[in-house]
Amino acid sequence: MTNPLDFQAWAAAGQSRIEAVLQKLLPAPEIAPQRLHQAMRYAVLGGGKRVRPLLAFAAGELSQADPERAALAGAAVEIIHAYSLVHDDLPCMDDDVLRRGKPTCHVEFDEPTALLVGDALQSLAFQVITEFKLCDDAAVQLEMAKLLAIASGSRGMAGGQAIDLAAVGKVLTVPELEFMHVHKTGAIIRAAALLGLKCGAPVSAGEYAYVDTFAKLIGLAFQVVDDVLDVDASSATLGKTAGKDAEQGKPTYVSAMGLSRAKAFAEELRLEAMKSLDSFGERALRLRQLADFIVLRKF
Amino acid sequence: MTNPLDFQAWAAAGQSRIEAVLQKLLPAPEIAPQRLHQAMRYAVLGGGKRVRPLLAFAAGELSQADPERAALAGAAVEIIHAYSLVHDDLPCMDDDVLRRGKPTCHVEFDEPTALLVGDALQSLAFQVITEFKLCDDAAVQLEMAKLLAIASGSRGMAGGQAIDLAAVGKVLTVPELEFMHVHKTGAIIRAAALLGLKCGAPVSAGEYAYVDTFAKLIGLAFQVVDDVLDVDASSATLGKTAGKDAEQGKPTYVSAMGLSRAKAFAEELRLEAMKSLDSFGERALRLRQLADFIVLRKF
Numbered sequence: 384m385t386n387p388l389d390f391q392a393w394a395a396a397g398q399s400r401i402e403a404v405l406q407k408l409l410p411a412p413e414i415a416p417q418r419l420h421q422a423m424r425y426a427v428l429g430g431g432k433r434v435r436p437l438l439a440f441a442a443g444e445l446s447q448a449d450p451e452r453a454a455l456a457g458a459a460v461e462i463i464h465a466y467s468l469v470h471d472d473l474p475c476m477d478d479d480v481l482r483r484g485k486p487t488c489h490v491e492f493d494e495p496t497a498l499l500v501g502d503a504l505q506s507l508a509f510q511v512i513t514e515f516k517l518c519d520d521a522a523v524q525l526e527m528a529k530l531l532a533i534a535s536g537s538r539g540m541a542g543g544q545a546i547d548l549a550a551v552g553k554v555l556t557v558p559e560l561e562f563m564h565v566h567k568t569g570a571i572i573r574a575a576a577l578l579g580l581k582c583g584a585p586v587s588a589g590e591y592a593y594v595d596t597f598a599k600l601i602g603l604a605f606q607v608v609d610d611v612l613d614v615d616a617s618s619a620t621l622g623k624t625a626g627k628d629a630e631q632g633k634p635t636y637v638s639a640m641g642l643s644r645a646k647a648f649a650e651e652l653r654l655e656a657m658k659s660l661d662s663f664g665e666r667a668l669r670l671r672q673l674a675d676f677i678v679l680r681k682f
Numbered sequence: 683m684t685n686p687l688d689f690q691a692w693a694a695a696g697q698s699r700i701e702a703v704l705q706k707l708l709p710a711p712e713i714a715p716q717r718l719h720q721a722m723r724y725a726v727l728g729g730g731k732r733v734r735p736l737l738a739f740a741a742g743e744l745s746q747a748d749p750e751r752a753a754l755a756g757a758a759v760e761i762i763h764a765y766s767l768v769h770d771d772l773p774c775m776d777d778d779v780l781r782r783g784k785p786t787c788h789v790e791f792d793e794p795t796a797l798l799v800g801d802a803l804q805s806l807a808f809q810v811i812t813e814f815k816l817c818d819d820a821a822v823q824l825e826m827a828k829l830l831a832i833a834s835g836s837r838g839m840a841g842g843q844a845i846d847l848a849a850v851g852k853v854l855t856v857p858e859l860e861f862m863h864v865h866k867t868g869a870i871i872r873a874a875a876l877l878g879l880k881c882g883a884p885v886s887a888g889e890y891a892y893v894d895t896f897a898k899l900i901g902l903a904f905q906v907v908d909d910v911l912d913v914d915a916s917s918a919t920l921g922k923t924a925g926k927d928a929e930q931g932k933p934t935y936v937s938a939m940g941l942s943r944a945k946a947f948a949e950e951l952r953l954e955a956m957k958s959l960d961s962f963g964e965r966a967l968r969l970r971q972l973a974d975f976i977v978l979r980k981f
Contacts, residue, residue: 410836419836419844470801475773475793494774495847498797499840502769502804506835509808513828521820528827529812536805537709537718541798545718548794 390672394437400450401436402428404458408511422492422500423507427465430483434605434677435460435572439579441669442594446583452517456527456578459511463535464571466504469497471544479627505535517582527581534574543567547633555634561603568609569602576670593659597670600656604678607649610635614642653678689971693736699749700735701727703757707810721791721799722806726764729782733904733976734759734871738878740968741893745882751816755826755877758810762834763870765803768796770843778926804834816881826880833873842866846932854933860902867908868901875969892958896969899955903977906948909934913941952977 405427410420436457443453472479472487473494480490489497512531518524533539543566550563576598580586586594613628614637628635636645656674660667704726709719735756742752771778771786772793779789788796811830817823832838842865849862875897879885885893912927913936927934935944955973959966 414837416836416841416844416848418848419841423836466801470797473774473797475797496844498769498772498774499836499844499847501801502765502834502843503836503840505801505804506831506838506840510828510831510835513812513824513831521824524824525812525820525827528824529809532805532809532812535801536809537715537722537798537802538713539805541802541805542715542718544801545715545795545798548798549715549717 390669390676393669393672394676397437397440398433400454401433401457401461404454405461408455408458408462408507418492418496419499419503422488422496423504425485425491426469426488426497426500426504427462430485431461431465433457433461434673435464435575437673438572438575438598438601438670439582441667441673442576442579442598443582444669445590445594445663445666446580446586448579448583452515452582453579455511455515456517456582457575459508459531460571460575460578462504462508462511463531463540466501466508467540467544467571469504470501473497476544476548477627477631508535512578517578523581523585527578530577530581531574534570539566539570539574540568543570550634552632553634555639557636557639560634560636560639564603564606565599568606569599572602572605573598590662593662594670596659597656597674600652600659601674601677604649604652604656604674607636607645607652608678608680610637611642611645611649613637649678689968689975692968692971693975696736696739697732699753700732700756700760703753704760707754707757707761707806717791717795718798718802721787721795722803724784724790725768725787725796725799725803726761729784730760730764732756732760733972734763734874736972737871737874737897737900737969738881740966740972741875741878741897742881743968744889744893744962744965745879745885747878747882751814751881752878754810754814755816755881756874758807758830759870759874759877761803761807761810762830762839765800765807766839766843766870768803769800772796775843775847776926776930807834811877816877822880822884826877829876829880830873833869838865838869838873839867842869849933851931852933854938856935856938859933859935859938863902863905864898867905868898871901871904872897889961892961893969895958896955896973899951899958900973900976903948903951903955903973906935906944906951907977907979909936910941910944910948912936948977 409424409427412421412424414420439453439457439460440450468482469488471477472482473489479487488500509528512528517527535541543563546563547567573595576594580594613626636648640648653674657671660670708723708726711720711723713719738752738756738759739749767781768787770776771781772788778786787799808827811827816826834840842862845862846866872894875893879893912925935947939947952973956970959969
């Protein structure tokens with residue numbers, strides 16, 4: 384049932400598709416202002432596992448979504464994600480120089496350009512989610528755009544960043560950590576799954592809630608795994624600077640519960656996420672495989 | 683016909699209305715993350731002439747738009763404008779300490795918070811433009827959100843900023859200056875007028891184009907006046923640091939054509955803008971008065 388080769392082929396096809404869509408959505412490098420467009424493309428293209436778009440594809444399979452529509456919804460989320468990385472890496476935030484194995488945007492270009500790259504990418508994400516027909520019902524598509532806006536904003540991703548900033552140097556409890564990550568990374572991961580789902584036929588409120596729960600748990604697992612990898616893996620494996628969390632005094636699941644307990648917690652979250660998919664049967668195959676991919680990726 | 687007292691009362695009522703709407707749209711300061719929400723409110727509330735929302739109201743009068751809808755559309759544009767000011771003032775951009783007579787956001791709070799304030803405000807603007815019913819036709823409202831996204835992005839405001847950055851220390855011709863400003867400030871001013879118009883009954887393509895032309899010319903005039911005031915007025919009058927343009931080696935209409943020619947150019951633009959409203963007759967009263975307000979405000 385869960386033939387890993389099959390999943391790898393599916394994921395590779397999805398990654399290729401999303402890369403092609405992003406290539407087309409991003410303004411061409413020769414269009415003015417050229418340097419900004421070159422930097423936007425640098426920040427988005429040719430890197431990342433594209434987990435969020437894959438979640439949009441996989442959730443879209445539950446509602447028979449047209450994969451072209453799910454790709455555009457996933458691309459909008461991926462563009463939001465890319466903008467957040469560019470701004471996170473800025474000197475006034477994490478001050479990081481390496482991302483996806485390449486110099487960060489402000490290192491490769493310059494700081495004001497990186498600031499504008501993030502700003503313009505966020506606008507582009509909302510252009511994508513409103514410009515193309517992603518759903519037969521325009522009113523539902525407006526809800527999709529609103530969902531992305533809330534997930535990105537002060538009660539979603541940007542708010543999670545603010546909580547993260549305030550937490551540096553502090554000891555957080557596990558519930559406090561969860562609150563931070565549900566916002567910082569979880570909101571956008573949930574948006575990816577829910578937007579993919581909404582590209583297709585309407586689903587029941589119950590089914591919608593199951594997918595939301597799944598995405599919430601997987602989003603959290605994703606962060607726990609990230610914290611584990613920051614301790615456990617090398618910069619070369621990560622494609623970003625390893626050990627930064629401890630160095631910057633950031634509270635992590637590893638600092639809150641220790642390495643082996645954090646690994647076990649990721650596994651618990653994965654199993655709980657799987658349970659929320661029970662009612663979908665075979666239709667949720669790709670979501671299950673993605674959960675495995677996210678949690679089991681490196682250890 | 684153009685009784686100035688009457689306009690002042692209309693503008694004051696519009697400013698009060700938009701302030702009340704912004705108060706409600708911005709997350710309350712006691713909602714977590716509190717500091718971010720406090721900083722967002724600091725950046726948006728209690729300042730500015732609200733020219734963009736007033737344009738949305740005035741254009742909405744041409745299409746019998748419900749003023750509540752025009753207020754929300756205007757608020758979305760004002761929130762985009764406010765975010766752009768917060769990011770422009772950052773140390774890596776204009777490095778300004780005074781805005782609307784108050785310390786800039788990164789001075790009053792801190793730099794990472796100001797970065798996130800801008801990011802979260804942009805998300806909020808797209809939440810506003812998609813969350814409330816601004817138009818009877820959801821498909822048209824999707825177009826409105828798309829219009830705001832394009833106006834904000836790399837081929838609009840953010841792109842104009844990038845052109846501005848690249849121009850520091852250079853001598854620009856008047857057409858080059860125009861290209862920069864049509865993007866940097868013009869795109870959002872046009873969006874304000876067009877979104878206000880779209881809140882009401884559908885208008886002909888010709889009428890839409892007239893309003894667009896008007897807004898484009900007034901947006902340019904607004905910038906020329908800004909350049910003039912940067913030379914001609916004190917910091918106290920401006921509520922921001924005067925003389926910064928020359929100090930930072932920024933090309934302006936004053937540096938390109940001299941002070942008196944720049945003043946005359948603003949007046950030419952105003953008259954040309956007025957002409958584009960001829961076919962609307964009395965319905966365009968407020969737009970005409972706004973044009974006067976924008977161009978004649980201080981000299």
